[in-house]
Amino acid sequence: MNVNQMFEVRQMPQYTLIRFYGFIDASTVSQMRPVLQKHIPEDSRHIVVDLREVGFLDSHGVGFFVSLLKMAHKNNGRIVFAAAKGQPSSVLQMVGFNGGLVSYCQSIEEACAGFEKQAV
Amino acid sequence: MLPAAEKHASAIAAAPHAVWSRCATVLTYDHIPAIRQEMADFLQTHGYTPAYTGKLALSLTEILTNLVKHPAQKPLQVDMTLEISPDGIVLDVADDASPFATFDAKCKEALSRLRCTETLAESGYGLGCILSQHARVFYYPQADDRRRNHFVIEDTPDRLAATWIHPPAPRRKPVIFLIDDDAVTLKTQQRMLGEKYDVIAFSSAMEALELYRTQRPDLVISDLHMPGMNGVGLRQALSTLDDGDTVPFIFLSGIESGATSPYISRIGIDDYLSKPVTAEKLNATVERLLTRHGQVRRAIHGKFHQNLDSLLKPAFPAAPQGWRLTTLNSMAAAGGGDFTLWQDTPAHFLGVIADVMGHGKDAKFFAYAYAGYLRSLFRMTARQETGAADFLTALSAAVADDDFLETTLLTCQSFCLFADGRIEIASAGHPAPVLLAASSAGAAQDIDSTGPLPGIAPGSRYRQTVLSVQPGDKVIFGTDGFFSVFDPEGYRRDDLYAPLAACHALSGDKTAAELWQVFETLRRRHPHAADDATLVIAEFGGKP
Numbered sequence: 001m002n003v004n005q006m007f008e009v010r011q012m013p014q015y016t017l018i019r020f021y022g023f024i025d026a027s028t029v030s031q032m033r034p035v036l037q038k039h040i041p042e043d044s045r046h047i048v049v050d051l052r053e054v055g056f057l058d059s060h061g062v063g064f065f066v067s068l069l070k071m072a073h074k075n076n077g078r079i080v081f082a083a084a085k086g087q088p089s090s091v092l093q094m095v096g097f098n099g100g101l102v103s104y105c106q107s108i109e110e111a112c113a114g115f116e117k118q119a120v
Numbered sequence: 121m122l123p124a125a126e127k128h129a130s131a132i133a134a135a136p137h138a139v140w141s142r143c144a145t146v147l148t149y150d151h152i153p154a155i156r157q158e159m160a161d162f163l164q165t166h167g168y169t170p171a172y173t174g175k176l177a178l179s180l181t182e183i184l185t186n187l188v189k190h191p192a193q194k195p196l197q198v199d200m201t202l203e204i205s206p207d208g209i210v211l212d213v214a215d216d217a218s219p220f221a222t223f224d225a226k227c228k229e230a231l232s233r234l235r236c237t238e239t240l241a242e243s244g245y246g247l248g249c250i251l252s253q254h255a256r257v258f259y260y261p262q263a264d265d266r267r268r269n270h271f272v273i274e275d276t277p278d279r280l281a282a283t284w285i286h287p288p289a290p291r292r293k294p295v296i297f298l299i300d301d302d303a304v305t306l307k308t309q310q311r312m313l314g315e316k317y318d319v320i321a322f323s324s325a326m327e328a329l330e331l332y333r334t335q336r337p338d339l340v341i342s343d344l345h346m347p348g349m350n351g352v353g354l355r356q357a358l359s360t361l362d363d364g365d366t367v368p369f370i371f372l373s374g375i376e377s378g379a380t381s382p383y384i385s386r387i388g389i390d391d392y393l394s395k396p397v398t399a400e401k402l403n404a405t406v407e408r409l410l411t412r413h414g415q416v417r418r419a420i421h422g423k424f425h426q427n428l429d430s431l432l433k434p435a436f437p438a439a440p441q442g443w444r445l446t447t448l449n450s451m452a453a454a455g456g457g458d459f460t461l462w463q464d465t466p467a468h469f470l471g472v473i474a475d476v477m478g479h480g481k482d483a484k485f486f487a488y489a490y491a492g493y494l495r496s497l498f499r500m501t502a503r504q505e506t507g508a509a510d511f512l513t514a515l516s517a518a519v520a521d522d523d524f525l526e527t528t529l530l531t532c533q534s535f536c537l538f539a540d541g542r543i544e545i546a547s548a549g550h551p552a553p554v555l556l557a558a559s560s561a562g563a564a565q566d567i568d569s570t571g572p573l574p575g576i577a578p579g580s581r582y583r584q585t586v587l588s589v590q591p592g593d594k595v596i597f598g599t600d601g602f603f604s605v606f607d608p609e610g611y612r613r614d615d616l617y618a619p620l621a622a623c624h625a626l627s628g629d630k631t632a633a634e635l636w637q638v639f640e641t642l643r644r645r646h647p648h649a650a651d652d653a654t655l656v657i658a659e660f661g662g663k664p
Contacts, residue, residue, distance in 0.1 A: 058249075
């Protein structure tokens with residue numbers, strides 16, 4: 001899979017939406033990390049991470065998410081992970097990305113609506 | 121559709137000894153997805169659920185990624201074997217890379233990292249993920265005759281992802297350190313013992329001591345007189361190291377009178393043999409000492425477990441605040457430890473049910489340590505105004521700050537009972553309790569009370585669910601060892617709801633007895649279950 005097929009970034013008025021595809025593991029993270037940062041505006045405050053198309057997530061993927069989390073925090077923003085299913089959902093729960101310190105929503109619509117309401 | 125447990129059991133029965141194996145002579149990050157997929161396909165072909173397959177696929181990925189990333193000397197060959205048998209699943213990943221020196225320390229660090237969402241580490245979650253997913257996880261550095269490292273994961277049929285229990289000793293030859301400065305003698309004795317034992321030969325005591333720091337032998341045979349550090353010096357030096365004073369030790373010397381030397385007899389050795397020694401005598405002596413040492417060790421462990429069980433036995437008072445509490449429990453010989461704590465104040469009754477999971481250490485010991493810790497936390501925090509969630513919040517904050525306790529995982533359920541029929545429930549990674557209303561014609565429902573494991577998210581606060589129940593309504597609490605028999609995969613509780621439906625009009629005591637009978641029946645289908653099981657039923661207005 002080409003690195004550009006591993007994710008998609010959409011800049012919305014109130015937030016940046018990142019949708020991942022396929023696996024997020026050591027092999028894909030090493031390719032995505034340098035490329036993804038170029039796609040996200042430096043001043044991007046809020047980020048929604050769409051995981052509905054992700055089939056596998058490992059600890060490298062979790063580390064990668066932490067780097068996104070830090071980026072959002074640096075800009076005084078928030079990050080919401082959303083719509084993980086199956087194995088990725090279990091991993092997020094295991095590492096505590098399930099609604100405690102790290103925000104999580106069952107659906108993308110819910111995650112996006114949170115930022116849209118805030119803007120209103 | 122079969123319930124998860126039956127589906128799993130039938131899959132095993134159909135393929136009693138299915139084996140998947142794979143050898144990788146080149147390993148990079150890019151090779152790992154294909155290997156993971158191959159193993160996942162094998163598991164799914166044999167009827168394993170996507171949930172379990174995902175867990176094992178993650179663990180294999182983490183092990184392989186680790187081998188690509190970390191060892192100073194990268195592996196030239198990695199052999200993976202996955203065996204399915206009636207005893208469960210064993211995944212063995214053998215590699216010839218340089219071993220990880222301090223696995224226990226790495227476990228501790230990994231668990232800290234898994235919990236530390238506050239400091240936001242960007243790496244180091246892998247081992248924590250593996251440890252928290254499987255029944256047994258262990259690492260044997262340079263353990264076989266090819267001196268390969270083995271990372272082994274075991275799951276039993278009825279507990280595919282639950283607690284960690286102390287792993288059984290691997291089937292390997294006992295390791296003997298043989299020390300003699302005479303090369304010919306060393307070679308001869310190594311040959312005498314080599315068939316039954318893994319003999320590591322050293323020409324000096326210092327070399328043996330150096331390796332002892334990373335690899336523990338089952339027995340040491342040393343020459344008495346050697347240049348530099350002699351045999352007596354070696355014995356004394358070993359006594360200062362971990363477990364060094366209990367490892368069986370034989371002196372082998374050309375001086376026959378050495379055995380009678382008062383000095384030698386004072387330093388604590390197990391036998392003294394005079395050179396030359398025959399192969400028969402040497403082997404017989406080694407075998408006798410290893411057998412005896414094993415007997416003593418097992419006896420001490422057995423006594424230790426017995427004592428801890430009696431100290432941990434879960435119990436609650438029978439009638440606090442107008443409620444009836446019934447507690448039933450079975451203690452496993454090994455594995456996790458359940459225990460309870462409580463405090464009755466004029467305002468309410470605060471109860472805690474806890475389940476400690478181990479990870480290569482003795483889980484009973486950790487349960488005992490945790491119980492003591494929670495008792496003191498109770499004394500400090502549990503006052504009249506302490507609610508169910510308050511206690512878990514205090515516990516979580518304390519665990520996150522404690523180097524010792526953060527090496528062990530604990531699930532915890534706290535509840536407050538009030539005389540007016542209110543009940544507050546909060547959970548830290550504990551299975552959801554069930555509400556069985558007397559008026560509901562048997563419909564049981566899970567009570568939503570989820571919360572993270574204590575210490576996972578430092579600074580986080582727990583929420584509590586508050587219910588107001590009617591006389592005769594019952595709340596059923598259980599530890600993982602109890603609920604997992606009804607619900608091995610953690611998704612459905614049909615086997616629990618069916619017997620409960622027949623109990624809605626029964627008293628709490630009778631409901632507990634009925635439910636326990638079903639539990640025992642189901643558990644007999646899974647004789648390898650190795651965890652404590654605790655059931656607590658709280659009935660409002662109940663009478664004995």
